[in-house]
Amino acid sequence: MNRKRVNNVILIFIDDVRAGHLFELIENGKAPNIAKLAREGISCQNCVTSYPSITFPSYSNLITGSYSGYYPKEGSGIPEYHYLTRTDPPSEGSRYPKIINCGAGSLYKLNKQLGPNCKTIFEQVEDENHFSSCNIVSRGSKLISPSPYTTEVILNNVAKAFNHPSEFDFSKPPIVTVAYVPYTDHLMHLKGFDHEDYINELLKCDVGIGNIIKTLKETGYYDSTAIGILSDHGNYKAKQLYNLEPYFNEIGLMQYNPKKGTGDFDAVLGSVGFFNFRGIDWHHHSTIDEMKKYKLSMAGKKDLNLIDTIWKIPGVKYMYYRDDDNTPDKGTIHLKYRDEKDIIHEARIEFEGHGKNQKTSYIYDDLDIYGYENNEQSASLLDGKPHDINEWLEGTNHVDFPMIIDQIPRYLKNPRSCDIMVSTLGEYSFGFEHGETKPSSRYSHDICLRKSMIVPFIIGGTLDIPSKELSYCKTTDMVPSLLDLLGEKPHDSVVGKSVI
Numbered sequence: 217m218n219r220k221r222v223n224n225v226i227l228i229f230i231d232d233v234r235a236g237h238l239f240e241l242i243e244n245g246k247a248p249n250i251a252k253l254a255r256e257g258i259s260c261q262n263c264v265t266s267y268p269s270i271t272f273p274s275y276s277n278l279i280t281g282s283y284s285g286y287y288p289k290e291g292s293g294i295p296e297y298h299y300l301t302r303t304d305p306p307s308e309g310s311r312y313p314k315i316i317n318c319g320a321g322s323l324y325k326l327n328k329q330l331g332p333n334c335k336t337i338f339e340q341v342e343d344e345n346h347f348s349s350c351n352i353v354s355r356g357s358k359l360i361s362p363s364p365y366t367t368e369v370i371l372n373n374v375a376k377a378f379n380h381p382s383e384f385d386f387s388k389p390p391i392v393t394v395a396y397v398p399y400t401d402h403l404m405h406l407k408g409f410d411h412e413d414y415i416n417e418l419l420k421c422d423v424g425i426g427n428i429i430k431t432l433k434e435t436g437y438y439d440s441t442a443i444g445i446l447s448d449h450g451n452y453k454a455k456q457l458y459n460l461e462p463y464f465n466e467i468g469l470m471q472y473n474p475k476k477g478t479g480d481f482d483a484v485l486g487s488v489g490f491f492n493f494r495g496i497d498w499h500h501h502s503t504i505d506e507m508k509k510y511k512l513s514m515a516g517k518k519d520l521n522l523i524d525t526i527w528k529i530p531g532v533k534y535m536y537y538r539d540d541d542n543t544p545d546k547g548t549i550h551l552k553y554r555d556e557k558d559i560i561h562e563a564r565i566e567f568e569g570h571g572k573n574q575k576t577s578y579i580y581d582d583l584d585i586y587g588y589e590n591n592e593q594s595a596s597l598l599d600g601k602p603h604d605i606n607e608w609l610e611g612t613n614h615v616d617f618p619m620i621i622d623q624i625p626r627y628l629k630n631p632r633s634c635d636i637m638v639s640t641l642g643e644y645s646f647g648f649e650h651g652e653t654k655p656s657s658r659y660s661h662d663i664c665l666r667k668s669m670i671v672p673f674i675i676g677g678t679l680d681i682p683s684k685e686l687s688y689c690k691t692t693d694m695v696p697s698l699l700d701l702l703g704e705k706p707h708d709s710v711v712g713k714s715v716i
């Protein structure tokens with residue numbers, strides 16, 4: 217049993233914050249309350265999130281300390297924010313796989329979609345006294361929605377749970393509190409990371425955190441409480457938007473209809489794209505051969521080579537898909553990279569084991585497609601041998617594509633994940649979903665470059681927390697670190713490790 221250093225933990229999760237941006241505000245004296253927590257406790261300006269760097273799966277990973285994966289055994293069931301509910305073997309529940317879209321007002325369904333074999337931070341602490349002040353993955357806690365729905369109220373409700381717990385029907389302050397601030401993400405997409413409205417929302421978070429610290433001090437809880445601050449992903453501005461609808465219409469690729477089981481594909485594309493195709497039926501994934509000779513549903517259309525078709529999308533630089541013979545425990549992911557001269561280079565990831573025991577090797581033919589060879593530390597992992605997540609983190613936290621070799625298999629092992637994944641690295645963004653181009657912004661997040669992958673990680677509060685700056689860590693380290701401070705052991709599914 218670990219030494220119990222605190223009685224209460226508060227995790228404040230601010231959506232869509234690049235580490236560099238928050239630490240700049242701290243250095244300029246604009247976020248004095250967050251600065252104090254960072255200075256007196258543990259801080260890291262180089263915390264690596266999950267890939268794809270999209271709110272889902274990154275969000276559920278923050279709350280569970282694990283990743284997407286083969287969720288009946290380990291990992292969360294959430295591969296991304298838009299996915300098909302196919303399982304392998306196919307579930308008998310529905311005739312055709314549903315399309316789950318976490319952006320369409322059905323967010324709270326995610327608590328159910330999250331598999332039973334990974335646990336939220338609340339479920340990992342033997343107590344029922346847990347509080348969510350606005351939290352999409354709130355399983356195991358009492359959820360209070362803010363009214364009105366503002367950053368101030370979300371954070372002030374945390375303070376209220378300590379000085380007036382009875383207002384939320386708690387007899388004493390909650391053991392684990394999670395507060396989720398969504399507006400920063402909303403403003404980042406709408407106006408950009410460089411806009412004053414986005415920056416002001418971050419400053420409001422600092423004020424709210426200051427109010428929480430003040431309340432904890434007045435009520436005598438500060439010395440026995442840890443406050444964690446974390447984000448799910450950073451951000452970037454895509455070079456251009458592009459409408460793909462005419463292209464898919466021209467080749468006759470028709471949108472999948474989950475009510476009738478008709479159509480040819482379901483895809484969602486920002487700068488990173490996810491394509492779902494029919495296998496022997498919609499419950500099954502396509503094999504590579506099926507994707508190379510794909511039967512279209514529109515009469516009179518010839519079979520289509522989907523891989524060639526997808527390479528014709530402008531700006532596609534990377535393409536990933538799984539091998540046909542993969543099992544959850546062992547398999548191969550095919551990686552392709554198109555260079556500036558239009559030459560396609562091939563590489564692969566071989567994976568073995570799962571959860572914290574997953575090991576992956578990166579093997580390439582003529583070119584190291586992630587440029588790891590240009591850096592001494594990352595180059596040391598180009599030995600073709602299996603490495604675990606901590607070795608990938610140590611070797612690649614300071615370059616672009618941090619931990620990508622570990623992350624792609626975790627994503628593609630999930631039976632709900634797509635068949636072909638692509639990335640333009642932010643050159644083109646498509647805003648494509650449900651067969652249509654939607655109004656979209658160039659400000660986004662999803663790619664594996666550092667600006668989208670590196671987030672702030674801070675744990676402060678009681679002076680019993682050691683004061684140190686970490687040169688790197690990962691977002692899934694937050695849950696086991698907070699559990700460590702509470703003297704609790706993390707669930708087996710947790711992949712992160714305590715930084716205390």
Ligand SMILES: [Zn+2]
Nearest residue numbers: 231232271448
């Ligand atoms: Zn987000």
